[in-house]
Amino acid sequence: MTQTVRRHGWAIGLFALLVLLLIITKLIQPGYGASGIGSLARAALPFAFATAAQVIVVIAGGIDLSIASMMAVTSVTAAAMMDGASEEFAVVVVLFVLLLGIAMGMINGILVVLTRVPDIVVTLAMLFVWEGVALLILRAPGGAAAEWLKGIIVGTAGIPGLPAEITAWIPKALLVLVVCLGIVWLPLRRSRLGLSIYAVGSDALAAFRSGVAVNRTKVVAYAVAGLFAAMGGLVLTMSTGIGAPIPGPYLLASVAAVVLGGVALGGGRGGLLGPIIAVFILRLVRTDLTLLSVDPNITTVIEGTIMVVVVILGGLVALRGRSA
């Protein structure tokens, strides 16, 4: 028990912060309830997938600046393919788009390995490339999404065996998030491959000497990031009903959530839980400021300040840890 607490200390602290924020929200807006949580989960979805994508690359010792652009590519692809197509065809579209995401991530990873250029430069270049691809697919926002897909993330889900009072508090969007992340992350985390990803991020040379296929592991990490980015892109199309070729603010938000979530930017440390809770915290802060009817522009300033302060505090903690 104490070991679990110690291992997940950061995530538990974040969760406490989230609960505290929820209480504050309730104090600001006494009517805040199940519907508020539902819209929070829906708003957090694309951010959460972008963050998940960033987490796995950062753990593997890299950084992916092209995530928002990959989300734009998958979003416009899905919207363009579903435009005028039948509801059943959307299943094919979803599968195709997920494969597309994996392929894009693999291209990122292969380029990082082949060119031996730092990750940050390669993914900066690929940010341009994927943005261009998205613009070639759809010049302006457009396309459509199948009705059943849009329905997936709206409302609450009835879970058999649970009374309606409880399921009313569980939005479908949250379930979609947990299921999608769990299906990919949990098996990966427990596999040999997952261990290799941590090893490569921690010390690539030591991993190589211990017989880890460093290059292959890196490519896999980027491919999984591509898969998460594709999920994020699909969610964007689902929630808006169209695809937009201009990347959203997901890059910066994903890096902020990764840092706030306790994942070391140097690689090899951290998990998925902390950053995902961090995403909800950052979204909830935005909600609170909106509820307090703060000017949205000032909200941006406050959000940025919070992010910078969090990172500075993280730096201070790391400094003290080093000198101790």
Next chain:
Amino acid sequence: MSTGTAVAIPIGRRLRRFLRDQPLVPLIVLLVGLVIVLEVLRPGIVNERWIANTIKFAIPLAILASCQTLTMLTGGIDLSVGIVATVSAFVMATQVTTHDPAIAIAISLLPAILIGLANGIGAGVFRVHPLIMTLGLSLIATGGLQVYQRTVLATGSAIPDSLAWLGTGRTNGVPNSLVLFVPLAAVIILGLRRTGFGRLLYAIGDNENAARLSGVRAWQVIVVLYALSGLLAGIAGLVYVGLIKAPSLSLAVPLLLPSVAAAVIGGTSIFGGRGGYGGTIVGALILTVLTTLLTVLQVPEGARRILFGFIILAVTAAHVRITEDS
């Protein structure tokens, strides 16, 4: 290595050594190649007027890229330059309606230096990764600029004649912005080579621990460096608004990624300790000519960005191959 023994060295390695010692040569070859391709595609396009225009558009980019060059030498990066330049340009354009141009320019450079100072304190004192620090501050600055815009809605905006002269004007066919840029570039290039501050940047980028053990107060250097980077970005914004003549809330933001690209293409290592400003200037020229080339070819915006991305990647990969020790 005397010339007598050089015969025995394989041509490939000799070429690589030459390219490593003279990193500017392949860049200039690439630049000339692009200009030749442009002339072949559109005979007659390359004339005095075109060259002047290219230089005019390359200069704000080159000044912004100087921020990237200087910060990259210490292993950092400054992703706030796009918004800092925009802030300066916008503040100047709105303040000039009530103040003297010189005072408006001074007022407008103040937020630029302050943002840079905050970047430097975060990166130097609190040891936050510059990428995160500058991204975070650009978010804050974006919001701050929008709040500021609300307070000056009624005042309108103007571009003082002096900045328009500097940004767009030509004297005997030579762009006036060179009056500012040539001394600035000379100061940066000589400053990096000859002054203690310049050498400290290389030393910190090469091995920060070694620099610190040798008695360098690294944090002071970093704070000054990022404040300087903010000031340079502010100047770039003023030159750019003199060229574009339409201040907006996103004026120079699209120049951010090209500014990183120009420094990277110019051979400055993003890991620090290697590079210089000469290559960056050629990199900015290459990017400007390339943009013209793609416009002439009527390449759609999407394909243009794709090509742009792959060129950054290919040039950097070539640099890694050439400069790494064999």
